[in-house]
Amino acid sequence: VKRGVIRIVTPGTDLSSGESDGSNNYIAAIYKDKKSYGLAFADVSTGDFYTTETSDMSKVIDEVQKYDPSEFIYNSAFSDEQPDFISDETAKKKLCSEADRSYFLQENAEDVLKRHFKVYSTAALGLDGTPASLIASGALTAYLLDTQMNDLSHMNEIHPYSIGRYLVIDHSTYRNLELTETMREKEKRGSLLWVLDHTKTAMGARKLKNMMEHPLLDVAEINGRLDAIDELSASMVDREEIREYLSGIYDLLRLLMKFSYKSANPRDLLAFKDSIKPLGP
Structure with missing residues (x-):
C-alpha cells in the first residue's frame, strides 16, 4: 500500500466544520503594504472566495468580524505592525501564521491566480487596479493548493468587492445588534438571522447571512431586491x-467539493442525483 501525505488539515481547511448546520468555515489572508491592506477570505468546503482592500485597519477588523475566519495567514509587514490584532485572534483560538514571503510576491500571486482560474490576465478576475487585494488572493490560493494537494477545481470563481459598496457596520454595532448571533451565548438562536431564516437549503442560509452582513447602499440594487421579494410575496402558489x-x-457546493477531493461516497452521489432531478432532462 502506497503511503504518503495526501492533505494537510488546518482549522481553516477542515472540511467537516459547518457540515451539520451548513455554515461557512473561512480561512483569511491579510497582506500589508505601505498604503493598504489586502484581504482574501475563502471556504474550501463550499468554494466561496471573496477579496477586497482598504487603507483603514478598523475596516479590516470589521470585515474579519463578518467572515469570522478560523485561520489567518499574513505577511511579515502585517505581523510587525499589528501584534495586538494577532494576539486577540489567537486568544479566540484562531490559528494565526506568518506565511513564507514568496506567497506575497506580486509576480507569484499573479501567476498562481492565472493558472488556477485559467485566465490570461488577472483583470479578467476583476483584480485590475487593486494590487493588495490581488496579492492577498494569490497568497491564499497558493497556500490552499500547497496544503490541500489537489487542484481545487470547485473553487472556480473569485468575488472582488468594494467595502464602500456596502453599509459599514463596525464591530461594536454588529455585536450589539445581534444580527447573526446573541451577545451572551454566541448562538444563532435569538438573533435577527434566526428570526428571518426560513430558507430551505444550506446554500440559501449562507446567502441570507452574507446579505445581512453586507447591507446594500445602492438604491437601484435595493429596489431590485425589493421587487424580487414583492413578486414572490404576491404569488403564493409559485x-x-x-x-x-x-x-x-x-448542499450542492459541499457535494462538488467532495467530488473535487475524490472523497464522495455512494450516499453523496445519490444526494447529488436527487438534487438535480428537479431541473429535468
Whole structure:
C-alpha cells in the first residue's frame, strides 16, 4: 500500500466544520503594504472566495468580524505592525501564521491566480487596479493548493468587492445588534438571522447571512431586491411550489467539493442525483 501525505488539515481547511448546520468555515489572508491592506477570505468546503482592500485597519477588523475566519495567514509587514490584532485572534483560538514571503510576491500571486482560474490576465478576475487585494488572493490560493494537494477545481470563481459598496457596520454595532448571533451565548438562536431564516437549503442560509452582513447602499440594487421579494410575496402558489422543489436539494457546493477531493461516497452521489432531478432532462 502506497503511503504518503495526501492533505494537510488546518482549522481553516477542515472540511467537516459547518457540515451539520451548513455554515461557512473561512480561512483569511491579510497582506500589508505601505498604503493598504489586502484581504482574501475563502471556504474550501463550499468554494466561496471573496477579496477586497482598504487603507483603514478598523475596516479590516470589521470585515474579519463578518467572515469570522478560523485561520489567518499574513505577511511579515502585517505581523510587525499589528501584534495586538494577532494576539486577540489567537486568544479566540484562531490559528494565526506568518506565511513564507514568496506567497506575497506580486509576480507569484499573479501567476498562481492565472493558472488556477485559467485566465490570461488577472483583470479578467476583476483584480485590475487593486494590487493588495490581488496579492492577498494569490497568497491564499497558493497556500490552499500547497496544503490541500489537489487542484481545487470547485473553487472556480473569485468575488472582488468594494467595502464602500456596502453599509459599514463596525464591530461594536454588529455585536450589539445581534444580527447573526446573541451577545451572551454566541448562538444563532435569538438573533435577527434566526428570526428571518426560513430558507430551505444550506446554500440559501449562507446567502441570507452574507446579505445581512453586507447591507446594500445602492438604491437601484435595493429596489431590485425589493421587487424580487414583492413578486414572490404576491404569488403564493409559485412561492410554495419553489419552496417544495428546494426542500429536496442538498448542499450542492459541499457535494462538488467532495467530488473535487475524490472523497464522495455512494450516499453523496445519490444526494447529488436527487438534487438535480428537479431541473429535468
